[in-house]
Amino acid sequence: MDPTDATVVAVRDVGAHAVALSVETPAGFDARPGQFVKLSLVIGGEPESRFYTVSSPDAEDTFEVTLTYDAGADEEALGPRLAALDPGDTVAVTGPFGDAYYEGEPRTLVLAGGPGIGPAVGIAERTLADGGEAAVVYRTAAVTPGADDGDPPIHEERLGALAAAGAPVAVVDSDDALAAAVREVAGDGDRRAFVYGFEGFVEAAREALDAGGIDPATAKVESFGPDPE
Ligand SMILES: Cc1cc2nc3c(=O)[nH]c(=O)nc-3n(C[C@H](O)[C@H](O)[C@H](O)COP(=O)(O)OP(=O)(O)OC[C@H]3O[C@@H](n4cnc5c(N)ncnc54)[C@H](O)[C@@H]3O)c2cc1C
Known part of the structure; x- marks a missing residue:
């Protein structure tokens, strides 16, 4: 599964050292809440990736992940870099992955x-x-x-x-x-x-x-x- 570049739509503070990152849903990407994606940024010339779990109720036009991060972490840490993104920036998305997700349970x-x-x-x-x-x-x-x-x-x-x-x-x-x-x-x-x-x-x-x-x-x-x- 190849990564797809996707545009950041919003980055909102949702708690102490916590942001909700909304991203345009790549074509053909269908994710349910509870599935996870791999997000990648190039840091120091190398792609750096971490997994994050879908926190929006659907992924129709955009999807969201919620991440906490260590504001004092070193420069290689992805969390603070993702939290500092602005609308219009790009992040590479791979997935979705996982089998522990919502499947219409009543x-x-x-x-x-x-x-x-x-x-x-x-x-x-x-x-x-x-x-x-x-x-x-x-x-x-x-x-x-x-x-x-x-x-x-x-x-x-x-x-x-x-x-x-x-x-x-x-x-x-x-x-x-x-x-x-x-x-x-x-x-x-x-x-x-x-x-x-x-x-x-x-x-x-x-x-x-x-x-x-x-x-x-x-x-x-x-x-x-x-x-x-
Ligand atoms: C299947 C799966 C799903 C995941 N879903 C989510 C998710 O929805 N949201 C999410 O936040 N993470 C999620 N994670 C964890 C995420 O992938 C990263 O491991 C984590 O956010 C740390 O990445 P980092 O690059 O910020 O820090 P690292 O480079 O790994 O560590 C740098 C510093 O940050 C600290 N740190 C590490 N993790 C956190 C954290 N969560 N909060 C604050 N400080 C931290 C470390 O102690 C260290 O000091 C998931 C992991 C897996 C395997």
Whole structure:
């Protein structure tokens, strides 16, 4: 699969060290919330690439990814470079990839850690738009250098809109609070669970699903890789 150059449409701050990057959808590209893409920029003469997960409810004309970044990272880090892009700039897109994505499930429950809140809001919005029921459990801050537990949640506005539309949203600031939050928002348990975040969170989320009465083996899980140091 070859990369396609795509035009950046918007870069919006959506939290502490967090941006939502909207990009024109390349021809023939069809991605669902929860799938991921490879984004590449040329840094120091070499292409530098990272994976990011689709955080928009669809990818019709544009699609969005949400990323957190270490503002103090060295020059080779891609996150701060992506966050500094302007509308009209170009980024190379490859994908989409992955099999842990929304496929029209009527009742969804998304557990998100850190930047995993991107696919969580995308899936929840799409579920509601399709006439279904969505719920979100979000473990804040945690892994983002420079962010702390007192920061407002990433995508606070979209989370507020989801709650106003009747979707239960629980925001917690520790792994220990996850299981209770799952029990609180899951209702009768007849929901398809999704998990997005770095490895440490994914492990905690599996345990929380188990403790909350949902078999973690039935969940669609995408790990973002080892926890940032
Ligand atoms: C399948 C998959 C999906 C992914 N989806 C997303 C996504 O939707 N959003 C997202 O943000 N990331 C996502 N990631 C992680 C992403 O690909 C990068 O690994 C991560 O953003 C770090 O890239 P970097 O170039 O900024 O930092 P690196 O060059 O890897 O590291 C530089 C510095 O940044 C720090 N750092 C690393 N990761 C983060 C982070 N997330 N936030 C703040 N600081 C960090 C490191 O500790 C280090 O100090 C995904 C990864 C995979 C494998």
